[in-house]
Amino acid sequence: SYVLTQPPSVSVAPGQTARITCGGNTFGRKSVHWYQQRPGQAPVLVVYDDTDRPSGIPERFSGSKSGNTATLTISRVEAGDEADYYCQVWDSSSDHAGFVFGTGTKVTVL
Amino acid sequence: QVQLQESGPGLVKPSETLSLTCTVSGGSISSGTSYWSWIRQPAGKGLEWIGRIYISGSTNYNPSLKSRVSMSLDTSRSQFSLSLTSVTAADTAVYYCARVRPITISFYMDVWGKGTTVTVSS
Numbered sequence: 404s405y406v407l408t409q410p411p412s413v414s415v416a417p418g419q420t421a422r423i424t425c426g427g428n429t430f431g432r433k434s435v436h437w438y439q440q441r442p443g444q445a446p447v448l449v450v451y452d453d454t455d456r457p458s459g460i461p462e463r464f465s466g467s468k469s470g471n472t473a474t475l476t477i478s479r480v481e482a483g484d485e486a487d488y489y490c491q492v493w494d495s496s497s498d499h500a501g502f503v504f505g506t507g508t509k510v511t512v513l
Numbered sequence: 514q515v516q517l518q519e520s521g522p523g524l525v526k527p528s529e530t531l532s533l534t535c536t537v538s539g540g541s542i543s544s545g546t547s548y549w550s551w552i553r554q555p556a557g558k559g560l561e562w563i564g565r566i567y568i569s570g571s572t573n574y575n576p577s578l579k580s581r582v583s584m585s586l587d588t589s590r591s592q593f594s595l596s597l598t599s600v601t602a603a604d605t606a607v608y609y610c611a612r613v614r615p616i617t618i619s620f621y622m623d624v625w626g627k628g629t630t631v632t633v634s635s
Contacts, residue, residue, distance in 0.1 A: 404576070434619035438560075445609055445625040446560065452616050457623060489560055493619040499576040502550070502562035502620070 405494040407505035414511045421477040423508045425490035433492045435473040441486040485512045515540035517626035531597040535610030548613035549593045553606040
């Protein structure tokens, strides 16, 4: 089955930049989407189709992809950005097409 | 603005069937541009996709759960439902419903319900 690998944790000081990576095979043919999940809350879409932001998501959140790695970048980090972040792709490479979520990254604001 | 709300029993006995419903408000469940999905999250763990359904009734399920899962959609009530049979303690989790949007060759979930906690215990 398709696997998306994320670092378990990232720590960042307020005002600095956090970068969260997501690794997978054959990324070039897949779109990557990112979700933020604050403690005790449902996930929220923050980036879709590698680089696009839904309305209402601050410009501080941006996505990129190069080779087999996608990156969610959070600029000018704030205390409210402390959350778990998940990447996601749609995998249609097998007989059983479906959603695959990354392992998740906990962002801690120091 | 579309909103989703999960409902169903918070406690299910082992070997029985877990049944949840998601009510869609503020938008049409019959929209041909949306799919509808269930996702779950055991305490302290990551997100696991369960399945999705389209207005036509077409479904896709996670292969690891496929033998126990079924989903249905009721347009008259603007609801879609999840049924998971033969549950065990491993099925204890927060269950989310979500709206799925297609884009180019992919899909993403742009609206989520708040989630409902289901515990499997005798």
